[in-house]
Amino acid sequence: MIRTESLVKTYVLGGDTIRALDDVTLLIGDGEMVAVTGASGSGKSTLMNILGCLDQPDSGQYFLADEDVSRLQKDRLARIRNRRIGFVFQTYNLLPRMSALENVELPLLYAANREAKDRAEAALRTVGLADRMHHEPNQLSGGQRQRVAIARAIVTNPAVVLADEPTGNLDTHTSREIIDLFHSLNAGGRTIVMVTHEPDIAAHCQRQIRMRDGRIVED
Numbered sequence: 404m405i406r407t408e409s410l411v412k413t414y415v416l417g418g419d420t421i422r423a424l425d426d427v428t429l430l431i432g433d434g435e436m437v438a439v440t441g442a443s444g445s446g447k448s449t450l451m452n453i454l455g456c457l458d459q460p461d462s463g464q465y466f467l468a469d470e471d472v473s474r475l476q477k478d479r480l481a482r483i484r485n486r487r488i489g490f491v492f493q494t495y496n497l498l499p500r501m502s503a504l505e506n507v508e509l510p511l512l513y514a515a516n517r518e519a520k521d522r523a524e525a526a527l528r529t530v531g532l533a534d535r536m537h538h539e540p541n542q543l544s545g546g547q548r549q550r551v552a553i554a555r556a557i558v559t560n561p562a563v564v565l566a567d568e569p570t571g572n573l574d575t576h577t578s579r580e581i582i583d584l585f586h587s588l589n590a591g592g593r594t595i596v597m598v599t600h601e602p603d604i605a606a607h608c609q610r611q612i613r614m615r616d617g618r619i620v621e622d
């Protein structure tokens with residue numbers, strides 16, 4: 404599902420060159436559930452953003468479902484992201500003036516889908532929010548907001564769901580519920596890659612990848 408060859412991503416900031424990704428080669432099969440761990444600054448988000456087609460590497464290659472997406476133009480990359488990837492962020496990234504339902508419909512509107520509302524409702528039911536569809540984000544708890552974000556990530560029925568510290572802002576109990584939700588999505592056949600700094604969450608994944616200084620040091 405995901406194959407990278409020698410990904411390199413460098414940032415230049417104030418005369419300093421930072422190798423955020425330093426030769427990352429990775430193979431993730433269809434239906435795997437992978438936890439990515441590592442200290443702050445080790446390159447986890449940089450990797451996730453490239454895997455999620457939100458960013459591109461300086462060099463190296465990235466094949467998503469056998470398609471080389473390493474050098475695509477921005478608009479083609481956005482289309483592939485919309486079709487194949489659901490992305491969940493630590494801080495939910497919901498639009499504030501829109502209801503849960505409207506937030507979840509958004510990815511479908513970009514794809515001009517007439518059944519958007521039905522599918523958004525189904526996605527919200529999947530994440531256990533049938534009774535909160537018309538609430539706006541500030542009327543929801545952190546855990547509920549993250550459920551909305553997960554519904555938005557799965558509404559296009561992507562094969563891959565990527566999550567960058569999805570429980571980073573949540574208490575232990577709520578984190579557990581969100582992780583259970585990712586496990587059930589994985590049981591339904593989706594490939595999941597999730598960044599977490601919590602060892603017990605990582606331990607519940609099939610596979611753990613640990614990063615240090617832009618490299619994979621354990622897999």
Ligand code: ADP
Nearest residue numbers: 414416421423442443444445446447448449450
């Ligand atoms: P992590 O998610 O593991 O905390 P990141 O991927 O965010 O790590 O960052 C990896 C390294 O790249 C860090 O040293 C960080 O400071 C640097 N970095 C990340 N994004 C940028 C950017 N946009 N500009 C400059 N440096 C960046």
Ligand code: MG
Nearest residue numbers: 447448449567
């Ligand atoms: Mg990060």
